[in-house]
Amino acid sequence: MSGIVEQAESRDDHAACIAWQSLLARIPYARHLGLEVQLGQTGIEVHLPYREALVGNSKLPALHGGVIGGLIEITARVAAQDQDTRARRPRILDCNIDYLRSARARSTFASAEVVRHGRRTGVVQVTCRQEGASAWIARGRIQLLFPATDR
Amino acid sequence: MLLPGSDPVAVVRQFSEQVPHSRDLGMEVVAVEADRVRMRLAPPQWLRADDGADEICSGVLYSLADSAAGLAVFAAAQELSPIATLDLRMDYLRPATIDRALLAIAGCLHITDEVAFVRCEIFSEGKAQPVATGSATFMRNTPGQRFKTFNEQEDGT
Numbered sequence: 001m002s003g004i005v006e007q008a009e010s011r012d013d014h015a016a017c018i019a020w021q022s023l024l025a026r027i028p029y030a031r032h033l034g035l036e037v038q039l040g041q042t043g044i045e046v047h048l049p050y051r052e053a054l055v056g057n058s059k060l061p062a063l064h065g066g067v068i069g070g071l072i073e074i075t076a077r078v079a080a081q082d083q084d085t086r087a088r089r090p091r092i093l094d095c096n097i098d099y100l101r102s103a104r105a106r107s108t109f110a111s112a113e114v115v116r117h118g119r120r121t122g123v124v125q126v127t128c129r130q131e132g133a134s135a136w137i138a139r140g141r142i143q144l145l146f147p148a149t150d151r
Numbered sequence: 152m153l154l155p156g157s158d159p160v161a162v163v164r165q166f167s168e169q170v171p172h173s174r175d176l177g178m179e180v181v182a183v184e185a186d187r188v189r190m191r192l193a194p195p196q197w198l199r200a201d202d203g204a205d206e207i208c209s210g211v212l213y214s215l216a217d218s219a220a221g222l223a224v225f226a227a228a229q230e231l232s233p234i235a236t237l238d239l240r241m242d243y244l245r246p247a248t249i250d251r252a253l254l255a256i257a258g259c260l261h262i263t264d265e266v267a268f269v270r271c272e273i274f275s276e277g278k279a280q281p282v283a284t285g286s287a288t289f290m291r292n293t294p295g296q297r298f299k300t301f302n303e304q305e306d307g308t
Contacts, residue, residue: 066213069210069213069217071210095240
């Protein structure tokens with residue numbers, strides 16, 4: 001029985017991955033950053049592969065805080081749009097990010113939790129971790145506004 | 152350290168030009184006045200919010216605000232001692248259209264040896280009202296390698 005449930009879940013995850021990927025593919029900046037969707041241990045994750053162009057501090061080296069900001073905002077947008085029954089493209093109203101640890105020169109993964117999905121607004125929390133470590137390096141909370149008409 | 156008599160715009164610009172991500176997006180330092188920094192970003196087409204949208208992706212405004220705010224800490228401190236962003240909050244007041252360059256003005260509200268508080272406004276060039284505002288807190292003199300001082304950069308050491 002549990003095997004059937006797991007199978008159903010994995011099929012849902014697979015379908016969600018494809019949906020997220022198609023939403024990401026429409027965002028030029030996401031393509032520039034090289035963002036890709038994958039299934040992680042805790043569900044769907046957006047993977048930001050490391051590139052030298054993402055660095056903010058060459059000495060450490062560490063990723064630019066803005067790169068983490070972009071990853072978090074785009075992940076929040078895709079998560080909110082994916083949950084919307086009319087697939088409306090939300091507009092980000094505000095974004096609040098806490099930087100918890102230095103983002104090293106390696107792959108970064110963002111996971112989203114849709115805290116609230118209302119008729120007009122949504123709240124998404126996004127957490128980021130890096131390859132080889134489970135500790136969060138950043139956490140963001142994003143408020144989004146859904147357009148009144150379908151787009 | 153910013154040398155007495157050195158051009159702060161040149162020092163901050165030189166630092167900013169060495170940041171790979173800032174270079175990637177095409178950010179440039181326009182002016183440095185006391186504890187305020189002005190940056191400009193002429194958006195290429197790949198910074199659109201969506202294929203076909205006239206709007207710039209908000210993540211780009213986020214990066215510009217983070218960069219300008221960090222440079223404002225250096226300007227206020229009058230030195231390039233290492234900093235780390237603790238948090239940054241952005242409010243996206245109105246869409247920023249892709250046909251206009253972005254201008255960021257960041258100013259340090261308060262600075263101590265340990266922390267710095269910065270506010271940043273982003274404008275679409277030629278418009279009076281900001282498209283976004285940012286509020287950042289930085290940790291100062293963070294451990295790890297120090298950046299080369301302006302002196303060392305000139306010496307090439």
